[in-house]
Amino acid sequence: MRMTVIGTGYVGTVHAACMADIGHEVLGVDIDAERVAALAAGRAPLHEQGLDALLASGVSAGRLRFTTSLAEAAAFANLHFICVGTPQRPDGAGADLRYVDSVVEGIGPRLRPGALVVGKSTVPVGTAARLAGRLADLAPGTEVAWNPEFLREGSAVHDTMHPERLVIGVSSDRADALLRAVYWPMRRAGIPVFSTDPATAELVKVASNAFLATKISFVNAMAEVCDSAGADVTVLARAMGADSRIGPQFLDPGLGFGGSCFPKDIRAFAARAEELGAGEAVAFLHEVDRINTRQRRRTVDRARELLGGTFAGRRVGVLGAAFKPGSDDVRDSPALAVAAAAQAEGAAVRVHDPQALDNARAACPDLTYTLDVPKACEGADLVLHLTQWPEYRAIDPAALAGVVRTPLILDARNSLDPRAWGAAGWAFRALGRPLSTVGGAS
Ligand code: UGA
Numbered sequence: 001m002r003m004t005v006i007g008t009g010y011v012g013t014v015h016a017a018c019m020a021d022i023g024h025e026v027l028g029v030d031i032d033a034e035r036v037a038a039l040a041a042g043r044a045p046l047h048e049q050g051l052d053a054l055l056a057s058g059v060s061a062g063r064l065r066f067t068t069s070l071a072e073a074a075a076f077a078n079l080h081f082i083c084v085g086t087p088q089r090p091d092g093a094g095a096d097l098r099y100v101d102s103v104v105e106g107i108g109p110r111l112r113p114g115a116l117v118v119g120k121s122t123v124p125v126g127t128a129a130r131l132a133g134r135l136a137d138l139a140p141g142t143e144v145a146w147n148p149e150f151l152r153e154g155s156a157v158h159d160t161m162h163p164e165r166l167v168i169g170v171s172s173d174r175a176d177a178l179l180r181a182v183y184w185p186m187r188r189a190g191i192p193v194f195s196t197d198p199a200t201a202e203l204v205k206v207a208s209n210a211f212l213a214t215k216i217s218f219v220n221a222m223a224e225v226c227d228s229a230g231a232d233v234t235v236l237a238r239a240m241g242a243d244s245r246i247g248p249q250f251l252d253p254g255l256g257f258g259g260s261c262f263p264k265d266i267r268a269f270a271a272r273a274e275e276l277g278a279g280e281a282v283a284f285l286h287e288v289d290r291i292n293t294r295q296r297r298r299t300v301d302r303a304r305e306l307l308g309g310t311f312a313g314r315r316v317g318v319l320g321a322a323f324k325p326g327s328d329d330v331r332d333s334p335a336l337a338v339a340a341a342a343q344a345e346g347a348a349v350r351v352h353d354p355q356a357l358d359n360a361r362a363a364c365p366d367l368t369y370t371l372d373v374p375k376a377c378e379g380a381d382l383v384l385h386l387t388q389w390p391e392y393r394a395i396d397p398a399a400l401a402g403v404v405r406t407p408l409i410l411d412a413r414n415s416l417d418p419r420a421w422g423a424a425g426w427a428f429r430a431l432g433r434p435l436s437t438v439g440g441a442s
Contacts, residue, residue: 001182002077004029006103008039008066010046010156010260010329011120011149012083017044017051018160020058022185028066029073039066047328047355050157070103074110079178081147082119088264094271095124095264104131108138115142116175120149122205122265124272128169128198145170146198147179148205153259154326162186166193169201206272209265210285215250216257217291223253223432224298233432234414253432254413255334255386256295258323263289263332296334298431299384299412300341306408306429307382312346315405317377320387320413321353321360321369328355330363335386338412340364342384352376354389373400380404388413397424 001024005016008030016028030036035045042056058064067073073080084099100121111117117135119128123146132144146169151159166183170176176195180187187193194204219240223233233253241248257263270285307314316339323333330336333356343349343366350368353360357369370376373392377383377400385392397420401407407426409416414430418438421428428438 001025001079003027003079003081003182004073004077005081005083006030006070006073006107007082007084007099007121008032008035008045009083009085010048010153011151012081013039013044013046013055014048014051014151014156014160015081015083015120015149016064017054017058018157019182020061020064021054021161024063024182025077026058026064027073027076028064029068029070030066031068033068036066036068048156049154049326054157070106071110074107074112074115078112078115079182080107080111080115080117082117082121083149084121085260086121086123086264086268087260088267092271093267094275095122095268097123097127100127100131104134104138108135108142111135111139111142113139113141115139116145116178117142118145118147118179119202120147122148122209122261122268123202124268125199125202125206125276126272128202132171132198143170143172143175144198145175145179146201148201150205150208153329154324162189163191166191167201167204168193168195169198170195171198206265206269209262210269210282210288212250213257213262213266213292214284214288216252216262217288219251219253220256220295220432221291224294226432226434230434230436232434232437234430235437252414254295254388254415255299255338255431256292258332258334258337259327259329260331263292295431296337296341299334299338299386299410300345302429302431303338303342303382303384303410304345306410307347310346311342314347314381315379316342316347316349317380317383317404318342318349318351319373319376319383319385319392320389321351322356322387322389325387325389328359330356330359333360333363333387336360336364336367338384338386339367343367350376350378350380353387354391374403378403381406381408383409385409385411385413385416388415392416397421397426401425 006029020026042059044051086095089096128146226233273282318339320335411430418428
């Protein structure tokens with residue numbers, strides 16, 4: 001099938017490459033000419049496992065092309081996926097839909113009769129209906145559907161090729177059949193498809209993200225209670241997660257969630273619900289947000305306390321800048337926020353990350369960066385573990401103890417082994433875990 005994918009950010013690039021890989025003819029569209037040139041040469045603009053190979057093979061097979069021209073896109077296909085960003089509005093909590101709107105304004109007058117415009121961007125419920133109204137004027141006889149994306153950064157290609165479900169929000173049987181045909185390999189693999197109306201499809205996405213964010217904030221709230229009660233949140237989370245009705249995923253206590261999705265999605269959801277008169281129903285999302293941002297503050301407070309009450313003149317080694325492991329994305333990264341806060345309070349902060357240093361440097365140019373873990377920790381009075389990259393679990397604590405000034409580590413991701421670090425002479429500290437269980441030297 002022929003299709004365009006408009007917007008080549010995370011979702012768009014991965015969607016375009018995967019659609020080409022399953023045999024479709026895909027034209028990717030972006031207003032950024034430099035990005036289009038890189039993609040056309042088979043180079044991914046972001047670090048994502050397996051994406052480079054997929055892009056290169058799609059491009060060299062001739063099934064994947066890129067352009068900056070919406071006119072070319074409109075002429076190329078009758079099926080158009082909108083994958084542009086929907087960031088938080090600069091002046092409020094709601095979603096900024098200017099990019100979605102400008103795609104519709106740009107392509108609308110040029111659409112061929114019968115064209116189907118499919119949104120994949122995360123949007124406030126009611127957006128598809130509003131856009132359908134606009135297209136009724138700009139391009140009579142066209143249709144709008146919503147087909148939300150559930151991929152995670154770091155496993156985006158896998159998530160797209162092997163999703164756990166497909167959600168198709170349509171207003172006609174024709175659109176439903178067309179979208180089911182697009183995802184033929186997934187349907188053949190028995191992946192469930194939920195066909196529904198566009199509003200429900202839009203809501204499935206935001207409700208799913210809100211639920212996962214709530215789960216993370218719930219366990220982080222428990223970490224705070226554990227701190228007050230002298231209990232261990234990691235054991236609590238494992239024991240809770242063993243109940244299959246609860247499940248262990250997204251129950252990792254620590255520094256909380258960041259990235260380009262959860263924080264802005266829960267705010268946009270609450271804002272939209274308020275517009276609809278249903279604000280009270282999701283008022284708890286404000287608390288979820290507050291719990292989440294409080295974890296960054298708690299980490300900074302705990303670090304300062306460990307340094308004897310001040311960051312001034314202290315050296316801090318930071319492990320991790322990305323908002324999560326497996327990604328080079330630092331958007332709303334809790335790790336980078338903590339590193340920047342420590343530096344702002346007078347610490348000399350040196351940050352290590354295996355993938356995200358370029359993006360981190362662009363976002364926080366005042367921090368010092370290195371690709372070498374021992375260098376990051378050289379002479380440090382405190383080491384902060386802020387993103388749980390697997391390579392940090394492979395660190396030899398004894399060797400690292402040799403380069404720091406004081407072997408003191410705060411594991412804000414609860415993923416290092418306290419016994420191994422303690423045995424190597426480190427004072428190991430964590431949020432939501434009493435000294436009696438993390439132990440180590442004091
Ligand atoms: C999230 C959703 O998981 C995807 O399904 C969704 O498609 C995507 O948002 C989106 O809306 O585009 P993503 O932001 O890539 O995906 O990353 P996650 O793996 O969900 O992690 C989000 C944040 O939660 C990270 O900062 C991570 O470190 C944090 N997290 C996750 C925790 O703090 N604890 C956990 O137990 C799990």
